[in-house]
Each structure stands twice: as structure tokens, then as C-alpha cells.
């Protein structure tokens with residue numbers, strides 16, 4: 001090929017490249033070691049000396065023009081490329097984006113808030129206590145000295161801290177009674193919702209981590225009748241007038257007398273089923289008159305003050321109100337379940 005032909009085909013290849021990448025390949029083809037231009041250079045050595053000078057100058061001129069054409073073309077293609085990318089990345093501020101889906105409170109949290117509202121409406125305040133408790137608050141001050149057989153009613157999870165078995169995950173919300181009575185004088189009207197922990201095997205009605213709402217009233221002249229009336233008022237307010245409840249004599253070391261509070265099993269309407277263990281009733285909690293020994297442990301004079309306390313399962317309340325036949329649904333994290341409430 002002559003230098004003119006090499007230049008012509010080189011300029012054409014440069015013109016035909018449409019992206020910066022393609023142009024890089026063309027550059028190697030046109031100016032690289034194996035290019036036609038390099039071939040011409042190699043032939044120079046074999047030329048007679050008097051022709052070599054002119055031929056060399058001509059080849060060099062072609063190299064300069066091809067290099068300039070490559071630079072021009074590169075500038076055009078890179079500008080094109082930048083424009084295309086800007087176009088693709090451009091934010092369309094007029095685009096209508098659908099609403100971002102928002103979550104909502106878990107059903108158990110909704111139930112906790114509704115229960116708080118019912119009691120706040122009756123003049124109670126909401127109190128809190130820690131989930132990691134001392135043995136004294138969870139058991140001893142509640143009239144269960146070490147080795148008391150009633151401690152066996154709660155299968156306890158201990159925390160490795162301090163003396164062995166001195167710190168635990170609270171087995172109920174009742175230690176909040178102690179925390180409130182040791183931090184404020186009567187009269188006291190509080191509810192304390194929160195988590196409780198037990199070594200219970202999960203089944204339709206039990207979880208090892210569940211929720212209770214504790215109630216405590218300390219005032220002058222408080223009777224068992226006040227307690228029964230309060231529980232009845234709460235049942236009607238939360239479940240509606242259709243649900244029947246009953247108090248059944250029971251035992252708790254921190255109340256005397258004590259009762260268990262049950263409502264009709266809504267799943268079998270009292271006939272007996274898997275959820276209520278064939279009893280026709282679902283136990284919601286325990287209650288009773290505050291034992292004088294508890295008042296003495298916290299320095300309240302039982303001759304002057306009387307009181308009642310109760311502790312209900314919040315998860316169980318939510319199950320009954322919303323027809324949920326297995327407490328494990330609450331923690332299965334199944335969006336199809338959660339979205340229904």
C-alpha cells in the first residue's frame with residue numbers, strides 16, 4: 001500500500017468507529033506495531049538512500065494526520081457518550097411514585113395500648129419495671145422466701161450475674177408492684193404492661209416470652225368487691241358485653257384471698273376444644289387482695305392500707321378478641337397473618 005492508501009483507509013476506519021471503545025481498537029489497527037503504517041516504515045530500510053528521506057517524511061505526515069483525526073474523533077465520541085449517560089441517569093422530578101408501604105404496630109402492641117387506654121380511662125397510671133430482675137423483687141418481697149415451694153409455679157430463667165440465682169428474667173410483671181410500692185406512697189392506682197419469661201414449652205396458649213399487664217391498687221377501705229367490679233369493667237370495655245367471665249378460687253403467695261380470672265372460650269363457646277384444653281374456659285390471669293406480708297416487705301402499714309392486684313396475659317387477651325387459635329402465630333412473622341390486623 002502507498003502512504004496515501006494507508007491514510008485513506010485509516011481515516012475511514014476512524015470515521016466508522018461509533019464508541020470510544022471501538023475507537024481504541026481502531027487506534028491499535030491504524031498506528032500499532034502491526035499496522036499498515038508500521039509496515040511502510042519497515043520498508044524504508046530496504047529503499048535506496050536518496051528515496052528514503054522523502055518516503056520517510058510522507059509516512060510521518062500520514063502518522064501525524066491519523067493521530068490528529070483519532071484525537072478529533074475521540075473528543076466527539078466521548079462527548080456523545082457523556083450526553084447519553086446523563087440522559088439515562090437524569091432524575092424525572094415529575095414522575096409519580098406510588099406510596100411507600102408503611103408497617104403498623106404488632107397486634108400484641110395494639111392490645112397493650114388498648115388495655116392501657118381502658119385502665120387510664122378508669123384513673124390508673126402506667127408504670128414500668130425492668131425485664132431483668134432481682135430474686136428479691138420477683139419472689140422474696142412477693143412473700144416467697146428462698147426455697148418456698150410456690151416458686152415452682154414459675155419455671156425460671158436465671159441470668160449469670162452476681163450470686164447464683166440472684167438475678168433472673170422476670171417470670172411475671174408482679175415485681176413492678178414491689179418497685180412501685182417502694183418508690184411512692186399510697187394511694188396507688190397503676191397498671192404495668194410488659195414482657196415476662198418462663199421455661200414454658202410453646203403450645204397453642206404458651207410461649208416462653210409473653211406479655212402480661214399487672215394492676216395494683218392500694219388505698220383505704222379497698223375490698224374484694226372493688227376488685228371484682230374492676231375486672232368486670234375491664235372485661236366489658238375490652239371484649240364487649242358478649243363475653244362471660246368468672247373468678248375461680250385459686251392460690252398466689254402474694255394475694256389472699258386469690259382468684260383466677262377466666263373467660264368463656266370463644267373458639268368452642270364453652271364446649272371444650274384444643275385451645276382451652278377441653279375446659280370450655282380460657283384463663284386470662286390471676287388476682288387477689290394484696291397479702292399483708294407483701295405490704296410489710298415494702299414498708300406499708302397493712303392496718304391502714306388495703307389493696308388488690310391482678311396480672312393478665314396480653315397475648316391471650318388479643319387471641320380472644322381477634323379469634324386467634326394459636327399464640328405461636330404472633331411470633332411466626334408471617335406477613336399474611338400480621339397484615340390482617
Ligand code: FA5
Pocket residue numbers: 171172173174198200205206207208209210211212252255258283284285286287288309310311312313314315316327
Ligand atoms: C401470674 O403470673 C401472677 N403474677 C398473676 C397475679 C398478679 C396474681 C397479681 C395475683 C395478683 P400466672 O402464672 O397464672 O399468674 O400467669 C398469669 C397469666 O399470664 C396467665 O393466666 C396467662 O394469661 C399468662 N401466661 C402465663 N404463662 C404464659 C405463657 N407461657 N404464654 C402466654 N401467656 C402466659
